[in-house]
Amino acid sequence: MKLAIYSNNGAQSKAVVALFKEKLAARNTDKIVFDDEHPDVVISVGGDGTLLGAFHHYADQLAFVRFIGVHTGHLGFYADWQHFEIDELIDSLVNDEDARTVKYPxxxxxxxxxxxxxxxxxxxxxxxxxxxxxxxxxxxxxxxxxxxxxxxxxxxxxxxxxxxxxxxxxxxxxxxxxxxxxxxxxxxxxxxxxxxxxxxxxxxxxxxxxxxxxxxxxxxxxxxxxxxxxxxxxxxxxxxxxxxTKIQFAEYRHMHFWHRVQSSFIGTEVK
CATH class of the missing domain: 2.60.200.30 (Probable inorganic polyphosphate/atp-NAD kinase; domain 2)
Structure with a gap:
């Protein structure tokens, strides 16, 4: 798997990227290599705005690229992962055998x-x-x-x-x-x-x-x-x-759309 990381310039996002690379290197796996030019998977680290930037950066490769959103703030509409779930995300990447995807218009x-x-x-x-x-x-x-x-x-x-x-x-x-x-x-x-x-x-x-x-x-x-x-x-x-053309997200653990809407605009507790 060829992997690229697209991050914003926030201090927390930079720290998450550094931690991700450190933990991935510790796995000593040859299944994943970094390739910013022609990746198979793009990990966006930041907010929804960062993922929009990643989308436009790789807009000419949408047929071949899957995206993963990692939020360093609150959960957003394009993120299935939080910044404290790096280990679980690496597990999913290493064990990605069938490249499952979910597509959006x-x-x-x-x-x-x-x-x-x-x-x-x-x-x-x-x-x-x-x-x-x-x-x-x-x-x-x-x-x-x-x-x-x-x-x-x-x-x-x-x-x-x-x-x-x-x-x-x-x-x-x-x-x-x-x-x-x-x-x-x-x-x-x-x-x-x-x-x-x-x-x-x-x-x-x-x-x-x-x-x-x-x-x-x-x-x-x-x-x-x-x-x-x-x-x-x-x-x-x-x-x-x-x-x-559709955008493709890696479907390791994809959050239900209405749950995203409910948690973002209403909150997790409904009285």
Whole structure:
């Protein structure tokens, strides 16, 4: 097994990485070697933000890489291991014979610029398009047919696992990752007798495409993919769909999705 470790710069995360390498070396096993360029397994040490960084770092190798999240703080949505469980994690790695995996859907965004340039980007949590100043005006198409004209602060498209992040904060639904779908949610839409949108999140299946056609007034927008963002003033349209590629996690001890939701937002004690 070729292994890579992707960590944040926090003192605790660095200590966990050092301890992991020390304990792995003490095993004196030839089953695991370190390879940061072309790993079979990537261990993310930090928080969910660190795992998002690991995902984008290895985005061109998703068909071959499995991820493992180790949290050095509270339990997150992409972590099955805590920092004090290093011995158990090494046991799982050493005894990994059948490379079992669990897969989550990803979001694919296709961006077209007014100068004809195009780019395709994958997101693990969500993509968002917003106006830093003023009102975003855009036509929303589903399968090539006009659905609504949106006016408001912005729009987000999220994956099922990403539905618990920014999407949830703006009133979107929480989706189980077994659903091969994405969700479009509005950010502070304007609704009146003159302007009208659906005002509810849209769940889009894996055979459908959403196109957001921007009003080309030259105003700058902020376009973000997970933790990455940029400002652009020349976006023509952006399409969202369920990617054919999925992220793979090593299924040594995978936590049930609804348990993650319950422990993160409600707590372990229900009165």
């Amino acid at each position: 990803l979001l694919e965004a296709h961006v077209r610029y007014t100068d004809g340039r195009e780019e395709r980007v994958l997101a693990l949590n969500e993509a968002a398009i917003k106006r830093p100043l003023g009102t975003l005006v855009a036509d929303v198409y589903i399968q090539g047919e006009l659905f609504e004209r949106f006016r408001g602060d912005g729009l987000t498209a999220s994956t099922p696992t990403g539905s618990t992040a920014y999407n949830k904060a703006i009133g979107g639904a929480v989706m189980h990752p077994s659903l091969d779908a994405i969700q479009l949610a509005e950010i502070a839409s304007i609704n009146s007798r003159v302007f009208r949108t659906l005002g509810s999140p849209l769940i889009i299946g894996n055979h459908e495409v959403i196109r957001v056609q921007l009003e080309n007034d030259g105003a700058a927008v902020t376009l973000s993919f997970d933790h990455l963002s940029k400002i652009a003033s020349n976006i023509d349209w952006i399409e969202f769909r369920v990617s054919k």
